[in-house]
Amino acid sequence: MTDKIESIVGSIKAGFSAGEYKFRGEISLLVKPEQIVEVCQVLKDEHNFQQLTEQTAVDYWPEQKPRFHIVYKLRSLDDNLIIGLRVPLNGNAPTLPTIEGVFKNANWFERELWGMFGIHIEGHSDLRRIVTPYDWEGHPLRKDYPLGYEEVQYSFNFDEIDLRKPYAKE
């Protein structure tokens, strides 16, 4: 099992000049954003990774290069393998090509990336916020987005606070 994943990692590293990250027996490949669609396609077609298991992001603010890492996990059910992909993205308003054409369930994962991290997904068929309301401002899972600090509205001061409240208006 480990030989097989090593050979897959080796071929992707050679083909796409990708980096490698190993921790606790998990292997991840560091892939450039412009290559991600092709890497996914190769992994799916040639190495039998049938499912996109996980797609999420990590924000390394205040660092800018890279600010985000997009984390993918692809699973091969036949060979019982799992491989990670990490895509570094620079800057505060990054863009990432969609892998919806390869794995269909990337649709909602990528909508979540847009809503929660503000990562613009290029070529996405339906780029709306998914778990936050459609008129929500800001991207809550970014590290520079405050947790809390919202004034509590009671019945006696509801209207007063409502006037100056920045988010979550009806």
Place this chain on the structure above:
Amino acid sequence: MEENTRLTLSEASMEDIKHLVSDRAIQGETVLLNMGPQHPSTHGVLRLLLELDGEEVVNCVPDVGFLHTGIEKNMEAKTYMKALTMTDRLDYLNNLGNNLTYSIAIEKLTGLDVPPRAQAIRVILAEFQRIASHLIFLATTGLDVNATSVWMYCFRERELILDIFEMCSGQRMMTSFIRPGGIWRDVPVEFEDAVRSFIKIFPSRIDEYEALLTNNPIFIDRTVDIGVLTPEDALNWGVTGPMLRASGVDYDLRKTNPYMGYEQYDFEVPTRSEGDTFARYIVRMDEMRQATRIIEQALDKLPYGPVRSNNRKYVPPPRSELGTSMEALIHHFKLWTEGFSPPKGSVYAATESPRGELGVYLESDGGPKPYRVHFRTPSFTNLQVLPLLSRGHLVADIVMLIGTVDIVLGDVDR
């Protein structure tokens, strides 16, 4: 003007959803109907935008997020131990399974060991949770086709399971019982009797549910050949769990990537090849039988010994040591104030929850709080196939489809 209000519903604007509906909706040939979020058959707060041609569903657009609680963001502000209590609230029918997955991720990150007794108890409780969750599935799905008596029977047995959880942890649902490095404390002496009496009666109770539904012509009419999911679609859409197995793909993380000693237990992975609503129902019924088998074996083999790891850097010392050992007192104080700091790195741990693959992506920056936690929840991915399943069926079948996709909205929205 009137046409405009009918199309916009409560969505942002027609412009925003134009790409989601067919041209016929814009010309007014089909009707857009809002279903939920306050609809009892959506099993929570799921909103569906249905496009209907008569009573036939042309398209269905799920709208989720009504139960979004920002758990992932909140966990980043808490220590690893405090964040554990939030995992209970994700998938509120699989509380112990969520604890388990999160604990496995921490154990992988820190290299923490789990004593064999704790592993076996974890397995028993996780399988009980699977049965309890499938009972809710059966109860609510039965209710959706107006089989009210099934609902009563399922909740009767679920109460017994929740009583066992209460006996162990003091809580019926939000137990936080499974913790990094083991479990909170050993199970009480009455535990074994309670489990034995449950597994003694339960197989015949499953037969009773099946007698009410499996050969019932009304139930068969409503389920067979409804919402067929092909194995190719299931794989491409990332579907996992009983839904995937009902489509004929034999994949269960308990078999392929055993955790907590699942490899010791002899059980089968039920699969069906039809991929319709009925197959998903049968797979879950069989899974309950297999879960009972696993519980019985785990209880028979239940070893004696400690239930928490002895690694004091991560696991608090027992209460009895605090009065006699200075070191224990220091560890206790450090763990309950600052918390522990795993090494820098990221791991992905996955378990087979009642709904499918529940994964935790956990990243540590070397500090006492998780830098990033992401829950790859099975309901979130499985719900995405609902439009695919529902096309061409009747509105009434949507209700059954939501039931057998078996979503928990706390799991979808996190």
